Amino acid sequence: MKEFEVIREFFTAQPVSRKDVAMGIGDDCALIQANNDKYIAITTDTLVAGVHFPNDASARSIGHKAVAVNLSDLAAMGAEPCWISVAVTLPEVDTEWLREFTAGIFELTEYFNVQLIGGDTTSGPLSITITAQGTVPQGKALCRNGAANGDWVYITGDVGKAGLALQAIRNQVELSPREKNAVMEALNYPKPQVLAGQIIREYASAAIDISDGLLADVTHLCRASKLGVNIDVNDIPIAEVLIDKLGEEGAARLALTAGDDYQLIFTVSDTNKVALETELSHANIKISCIGQMNKSEQINITRGDTSLSFSESGFEHFS
Structure with a gap:
């Protein structure tokens, strides 16, 4: 189990x-x-x-x-x-x-x-x-089950550096000293998005943090909300060092499944979208819109018009 x-x-x-x-x-x-x-x-x-x-x-x-x-x-x-x-x-x-x-x-x-x-x-x-x-x-807490059909899916910051650090530790990828220091910093000293959370609670419908992996955690959010999602990997803010070392396909796979990023995934309606983007911009918090919720209850990951599949979605304690 x-x-x-x-x-x-x-x-x-x-x-x-x-x-x-x-x-x-x-x-x-x-x-x-x-x-x-x-x-x-x-x-x-x-x-x-x-x-x-x-x-x-x-x-x-x-x-x-x-x-x-x-x-x-x-x-x-x-x-x-x-x-x-x-x-x-x-x-x-x-x-x-x-x-x-x-x-x-x-x-x-x-x-x-x-x-x-x-x-x-x-x-x-x-x-x-x-x-x-x-x-x-009360009335402002962000739970996983609050997303609605048509809500836009956002993510704070970027993803993948901690996963690349783990690959470096396992000698699966070779990094320069500067690159290794940067990704090890992301793995060992994650920055919790506390300010972002307190801002988005005024606008968002649901949220979750990325611990097990972007794909795994967006799946948890979808299941709790009884919805599906369309995500285009071209819109995911993947750390540049991943693309340099692994190429676009390898970088996308690691960014989606490695975890340990501790960024926030959140959903927001059309009505609140502009106000949320404006306030987070004023707070100098980087966000990216990566997809949209739908009624399918399926997780659909694409690169443009091409559908992608993954054998695993993220970290599992028991497998």
Whole structure:
């Protein structure tokens, strides 16, 4: 069974359904009613050595990434990040490693005004679990199931550099020192799109962040909204270094399926399209329109008039 099949089979059916849970299992965050004006958005992610980061990754980058991937989930809901708890499992107590690890955590928490409020430490193979919480006004939270037929599909930033970094680590592609530094920065120090999330919540109908891969995550959004999508790879903002190293076809395949980009995919109606583009432009946030939602419930990826197919859609924990 794959990850989402495990979740559906064993965790979604439960005997308790509380009235203060506005969104439970199945989105980037859960939404809990805090008062009449706000929801608390809550997300949890685990990073495991050798799975989510290279075994030789620096402690600072591990701390940064552990926070960033959780803040990215909050960004996908349009939430303002507020608090985190950190549970860390350590093979041993290495004070210099811990000093660098916490520095990586606190660089991001200071920037986004997020407080570390608790957690746990234990002994074992290296892994980090963070629970992040934030707030979002009621009626403004961006969920995966809100897209409508005809909505336009957008993406922030560009995609593919983290995937190319993984290929370089596996010696599948040769990069110059400058190229390798650039893609390793994208892999180890992702930048959660928190400001973008808070802007687009005023205009967008649905959103998700890109963790497993653009193709996999847009599929999650389509399934939740019971819609299909047409995407032209010519419109996807693929990092130039991918095209230089892999050619157009290889670059498109990696950009669609590699993951670890932590950009936002979101949908917006014709009515809100211009206003959203204008406000994000004023905030100097790069976005690209890559496709449009439809009633087909099919994921249709093309290059111009040519239909493309992929044997895999993105990262899977269980295969």
